[in-house]
Amino acid sequence: xxxxxxxxxxxxxxxxxxxxxxxxxxxxxxxxxxxxxxxxxxxxxxxxxxxxxxxxxxxxxxxxxxxxxxxxxxxxxxxxxxxxxxxxxxxxxxxxxxxxxxxxxxxxxxxxxxxxxxxxxxxxxxxxxxxxxxxxxxxxxxxxxxxxxxxxxxxxxxxxxxxxxxxxxxxxxxxxxxxxxxxxxxxxxxxxxxxxxxxxxxxxxxxxxxxxxxxxxxxxxxxxxxxxxxxxxxxxxxxxxxxxxxxxxxxxxxxxxxxxxxxxxxxxxxxxxxxxxxxxxxxxxxxxxxxxxxxxxxx
Amino acid sequence: xxxxxxxxxxxxxxxxxxxxxxxxxxxxxxxxxxxxxxxxxxxxxxxxxxxxxxxxxxxxxxxxxxxxxxxxxxxxxxxxxxxxxxxxxxxxxxxxxxxxxxxxxxxxxxxxxxxxxxxxxxxxxxxxxxxxxxxxxxxxxxxxxxxxxxxxxxxxxxxxxxxxxxxxxxxxxxxxxxxxxxxxxxxxxxxxxxxxxxxxxxxxxxxxxxxxxxxxxxxxxxxxxxxxxxxxxxxxxxxxxxxxxxxxxxxxxxxxxxxxxxxxxxxxxxxxxxxxxxxxxxxxxxxxxxxxxxxxxxxxxxxxxx
Numbered sequence: 001x002x003x004x005x006x007x008x009x010x011x012x013x014x015x016x017x018x019x020x021x022x023x024x025x026x027x028x029x030x031x032x033x034x035x036x037x038x039x040x041x042x043x044x045x046x047x048x049x050x051x052x053x054x055x056x057x058x059x060x061x062x063x064x065x066x067x068x069x070x071x072x073x074x075x076x077x078x079x080x081x082x083x084x085x086x087x088x089x090x091x092x093x094x095x096x097x098x099x100x101x102x103x104x105x106x107x108x109x110x111x112x113x114x115x116x117x118x119x120x121x122x123x124x125x126x127x128x129x130x131x132x133x134x135x136x137x138x139x140x141x142x143x144x145x146x147x148x149x150x151x152x153x154x155x156x157x158x159x160x161x162x163x164x165x166x167x168x169x170x171x172x173x174x175x176x177x178x179x180x181x182x183x184x185x186x187x188x189x190x191x192x193x194x195x196x197x198x199x200x201x202x203x204x205x206x207x208x209x210x211x212x213x214x215x216x217x218x219x220x221x222x223x224x225x226x227x228x229x230x231x232x233x234x235x236x237x238x239x240x241x242x243x244x245x246x247x248x249x250x251x252x253x254x255x256x257x258x259x260x261x262x263x264x265x266x267x268x269x270x271x272x273x274x275x276x277x278x279x280x281x282x283x284x285x286x287x288x289x290x291x292x293x294x295x296x297x298x299x
Numbered sequence: 300x301x302x303x304x305x306x307x308x309x310x311x312x313x314x315x316x317x318x319x320x321x322x323x324x325x326x327x328x329x330x331x332x333x334x335x336x337x338x339x340x341x342x343x344x345x346x347x348x349x350x351x352x353x354x355x356x357x358x359x360x361x362x363x364x365x366x367x368x369x370x371x372x373x374x375x376x377x378x379x380x381x382x383x384x385x386x387x388x389x390x391x392x393x394x395x396x397x398x399x400x401x402x403x404x405x406x407x408x409x410x411x412x413x414x415x416x417x418x419x420x421x422x423x424x425x426x427x428x429x430x431x432x433x434x435x436x437x438x439x440x441x442x443x444x445x446x447x448x449x450x451x452x453x454x455x456x457x458x459x460x461x462x463x464x465x466x467x468x469x470x471x472x473x474x475x476x477x478x479x480x481x482x483x484x485x486x487x488x489x490x491x492x493x494x495x496x497x498x499x500x501x502x503x504x505x506x507x508x509x510x511x512x513x514x515x516x517x518x519x520x521x522x523x524x525x526x527x528x529x530x531x532x533x534x535x536x537x538x539x540x541x542x543x544x545x546x547x548x549x550x551x552x553x554x555x556x557x558x559x560x561x562x563x564x565x566x567x568x569x570x571x572x573x574x575x576x577x578x579x580x581x582x583x584x585x586x587x588x589x590x591x592x593x594x595x596x597x598x599x600x601x602x603x604x605x
Contacts, residue, residue, distance in 0.1 A: 016424070016425040016428070018425050018428050018429065019423070019424070019425055019427075019428045022428045022431065022432065133310065133313075136310065136314075137313075137314050137317060140314060140584070140585055140588045141314075141318070141581065141584075142539075142543040142580060142581060142584050144543050144544070144546055144547075145543055145546070145561065145576075145577045145580050145581065146321070146577070146581075148546075148561060148562075148565050148573060148577065149321075149322060149325050149573060149574060149577050150325065151565065152564075152565050152568060152570060152573055153325040153326070153328055153570075154328070225438075225439065229439070229441060232441055232443075233441065233442075233443065233547065236441075236443045236547075237546065237547070237550065237562060237565075238562075238565065238566065239565065249441075249443075252441070252443060252444050252447065253443075255447075256447055256551070259447060259450065259451055259455065260455050263451055266444070266447050267447075267448065267451075269444075270441055270443075270444030270447065270448070271444075273441045273444065274439055274440055274441060274444065277438075277439035277441070278435060278436060278439035280439075281435050281438060281439055282435060285435075
């Protein structure tokens with residue numbers, strides 16, 4: 001792509017160290033890969049990894065600083081919070097919650113969005129119009145505020161959180177899949193399937209579905225970072241994962257009150273969110289590069 | 300154009316209608332609305348009278364219409380904790396929030412657009428790669444956490460800047476703006492860069508260059524004019540996003556605006572206040588979306604026929 005499009009502005013080879021490093025990370029996502037596999041492993045094996053219970057308070061140890069402080073203790077490597085709970089253990093269990101919420105939401109939204117997107121694109125007409133206007137509505141609603149109303153009406157719960165996130169995430173899947181299907185349905189093999197008398201659902205399943213999987217993967221990898229961020233944000237605002245379950249967002253929110261005396265309570269979970277979301281974004285870039293080189297030029 | 304306008308307007312109305320149904324349904328689903336107003340001195344008769352007064356003995360559809368009628372007349376009910384009309388509480392805090400969102404918007408545009416153009420012009424160089432890395436970092440920084448870290452660094456440790464709370468003085472705005480900035484500025488940069496790259500590669504730019512137009516004019520006039528359409532649309536959406544995003548920033552910095560009021564309403568179970576704020580924000584949000592589409596279609600005629 002670069003070669004044919006840049007006659008005017010002359011393709012420049014990246015030469016600086018930074019540019020090379022960036023290219024390298026795009027080609028081999030070492031750091032994101034490391035962070036994400038750590039997240040998955042820690043999330044799955046949380047009970048074996050965490051040195052303490054994430055919810056067991058021990059008031060004698062409240063706001064113990066991290067181990068490298070003089071007053072710190074090796075018992076709490078990243079310190080203890082305002083209730084004397086081990087920050088590291090809460091982080092570890094928080095990874096589990098993050099993983100659980102993100103994967104459930106992505107799978108639910110992906111399946112829903114993919115199905116509706118394929119129907120909209122393939123059937124067209126009134127079905128298309130209804131589904132796509134539905135997507136428009138969802139993408140124009142302010143999620144944060146709607147979530148607050150739901151929470152005040154039904155109370156905080158993890159099911160509500162997952163449901164809300166899924167409902168607000170399927171729109172992008174549907175949009176992209178529909179676009180892809182509009183192209184696929186003009187293919188000869190789809191027409192042949194129709195001519196052969198295959199039922200609509202069969203054609204969609206057998207001939208359209210395989211064509212949209214890479215699109216769905218790309219959208220899912222992009223959406224994952226956003227879902228984790230939104231989950232953390234809602235938990236921070238007290239509208240996400242209900243306490244005492246350790247979620248990174250709510251940990252930041254609790255630690256905020258002790259900022260001047262115990263910075264580590266709020267700092268580490270936020271750092272974890274940052275690293276995971278950033279890794280997911282880099283990873284998404286990589287996935288897109290692998291699956292859809294057409295987009296490479298536009299970063 | 301007319302057809303497009305009408306179509307888009309109908310869509311706006313339908314969306315608003317759906318939002319109103321959602322809010323109304325949730326307010327009913329959360330339990331008997333009378334219970335919000337009951338205190339230990341309420342008698343059975345008072346309770347029944349309240350029901351009649353609120354129209355709870357009528358069918359749900361009628362109740363909905365009555366509620367919509369009140370909302371349209373600007374009557375959003377009474378706040379439970381503030382003991383005054385919701386409208387008053389909202390209007391009082393509107394300027395504070397809009398000020399913050401407006402300044403944030405300005406900050407984002409003034410940083411995102413030039414940097415995006417720069418990254419596109421210097422494509423493939425170190426500047427471009429720095430810009431691209433900043434984009435990814437900016438988009439993955441949790442705003443609430445960034446705010447806390449900045450407070451920790453600049454207010455608590457260094458003591459250079461106040462940790463928020465609008466009491467006047469421009470220094471109070473610095474940290475909130477730094478928190479609002481990165482996420483959306485990164486998005487703007489990304490969009491401007493992509494659009495500029497496309498524009499710079501097009502035939503008319505090659506022609507302009509061949510004609511001997513000065514490079515700065517080629518970039519800032521010819522290319523940017525065409526490239527700016529998408530980011531411009533996006534920029535109004537940013538404003539909408541910022542307005543609801545103030546919920547976070549105002550919470551972190553104890554900023555006395557609408558967003559913080561919404562969180563207070565959640566914490567105190569003040570349903571009328573929260574629904575009032577949400578309806579207000581949602582309306583602004585949707586109207587901005589509507590206006591953006593119209594402007595977009597006006598600027599770029601291709602849109603109208605889609």
